Amino acid sequence: MFIAALAVAAGVMLASANSHFVDFNYMAGDIRLPFVVWLFFSLLIGVCLGLCVAMVWAARLHRQVRRSERNREMLQKELDNLRRLRSGVAQ
Numbered sequence: 001m002f003i004a005a006l007a008v009a010a011g012v013m014l015a016s017a018n019s020h021f022v023d024f025n026y027m028a029g030d031i032r033l034p035f036v037v038w039l040f041f042s043l044l045i046g047v048c049l050g051l052c053v054a055m056v057w058a059a060r061l062h063r064q065v066r067r068s069e070r071n072r073e074m075l076q077k078e079l080d081n082l083r084r085l086r087s088g089v090a091q
Contacts, residue, residue: 014039 018035 015034015036018039020035021032022035022038024031024033024038
């Protein structure tokens with residue numbers, strides 16, 4: 001909670017220090033917004049890209065865990081079969 005309050009305070013200070021307007025020119029026209037709005041858009045795009053990368057990474061790890069679990073189950077069955085064979089030979 002303290003970190004969130006600190007982030008809000010930093011955002012307010014950043015907004016008050018960067019209140020001048022900036023033009024963004026593109027092919028269809030131009031947009032004039034305060035600099036802090038452009039900073040917020042940049043932050044938002046960065047967060048979205050970071051989340052996309054994290055989701056791909058998490059999906060890859062999930063597949064790896066499933067593959068490892070299947071491999072462990074197969075090895076456990078093989079070990080159980082070997083133990084049964086060994087106990088059958090010992091009798």
